[in-house]
Amino acid sequence: MIAGLCKYSNAECITRALELYKEMREKDFVPTVEAYCGLLTIAKTWQEAMFYLKDMAQKYIKPNIRQLRDQFNTVVKILNEAAAVGCKPSLRTYSLVMKSCLKQRNMSKSVSLAHLVHILAKLEQSETIEMLEKGDEEFFISAMDFACKMKNIAIAERILNLYRAPNNCVRLPAFLGEAEFYGLYLRIVINQLSLQEVEKHYMSLVPRAVPLSNNLAMIMLRRLQ
Numbered sequence: 001m002i003a004g005l006c007k008y009s010n011a012e013c014i015t016r017a018l019e020l021y022k023e024m025r026e027k028d029f030v031p032t033v034e035a036y037c038g039l040l041t042i043a044k045t046w047q048e049a050m051f052y053l054k055d056m057a058q059k060y061i062k063p064n065i066r067q068l069r070d071q072f073n074t075v076v077k078i079l080n081e082a083a084a085v086g087c088k089p090s091l092r093t094y095s096l097v098m099k100s101c102l103k104q105r106n107m108s109k110s111v112s113l114a115h116l117v118h119i120l121a122k123l124e125q126s127e128t129i130e131m132l133e134k135g136d137e138e139f140f141i142s143a144m145d146f147a148c149k150m151k152n153i154a155i156a157e158r159i160l161n162l163y164r165a166p167n168n169c170v171r172l173p174a175f176l177g178e179a180e181f182y183g184l185y186l187r188i189v190i191n192q193l194s195l196q197e198v199e200k201h202y203m204s205l206v207p208r209a210v211p212l213s214n215n216l217a218m219i220m221l222r223r224l225q
Contacts, residue, residue: 001020002017002020002021002031002032002034002035002038002039003032003034003035003037003038004038005017005020005038006038006039006041006042007038014042017038017039017042018039021035021039025055030059030061033061036052036055036056036061039052040052040053090132090133090136091129091131091132091136091137091138091139091140091170092132092133092134092135092136092138092139094119094123094139094143095135095136095138095139095142095143097115097119098115098116098119098139098142098143098146099142112146112150113150113152113155116143116146116147116155117155119143120143120155120158120159120162123162124158124162126167127167128167128169129162129165129167129168129169129170130169130170131169131170136170137170137171137172137173137177139170140159140162140163140170140172140181141172141177141180141181141184143159144156144159144160144181144184144185145184147159147184147188148184148185148187148188151188151191151192152188153188153189153192153193156185156188156189159185160185163181178209179209179210179211182205182209182210183210183216185205186201186202186205186206186210186216187219189201189202190202190219190220190223191219191223195223195224198223202220
């Protein structure tokens with residue numbers, strides 16, 4: 001019944017669906033996969049969507065691909081609604097989304113990647129990328145770390161180009177922040193590109209932007225073997 005009510009966008013049906021869900025939780029009844037799927041479609045916040053997924057995990061209910069898609073759609077809907085009323089999401093907001101994606105065991109890699117692709121597309125279309133709140137600069141490290149874990153060189157290149165873009169006014173601290181950012185990028189390059197390209201990038205970044213370390217030396221050694 002919850003799934004059916006969630007198909008209608010009017011307030012009465014949504015309220016009734018949430019009431020039924022609350023009653024089931026109070027009586028220790030387990031909602032169906034379809035019920036959770038419906039609840040995800042009406043979630044108004046990222047936190048609400050995550051609450052349903054955590055509840056599923058506690059009840060050992062495995063999410064299907066539709067639920068993962070609905071979770072992604074929830075994030076997109078919230079960001080679009082914020083933009084529509086003139087509320088521009090900060091880079092820190094995007095960074096928190098990325099960090100949350102990395103922590104969620106129930107989220108597939110493809111859905112996590114879809115989050116990042118959507119965020120990058122939004123930023124690439126911006127006239128100016130400005131510092132809106134403290135911690136905005138962390139987005140670039142979070143995004144590059146995500147690309148590194150996904151082993152996706154194409155996404156890493158987009159993040160790098162975005163950071164270096166003339167309309168980006170957000171900068172990482174020169175020695176620590178940028179060293180970490182370029183270090184993550186270099187790891188992807190070493191593992192994904194040809195040796196000729198690796199040499200070119202290595203010579204341009206080490207030690208100017210990325211200090212030579214034992215860890216970096218070991219990564220290079222494994223690549224050359």
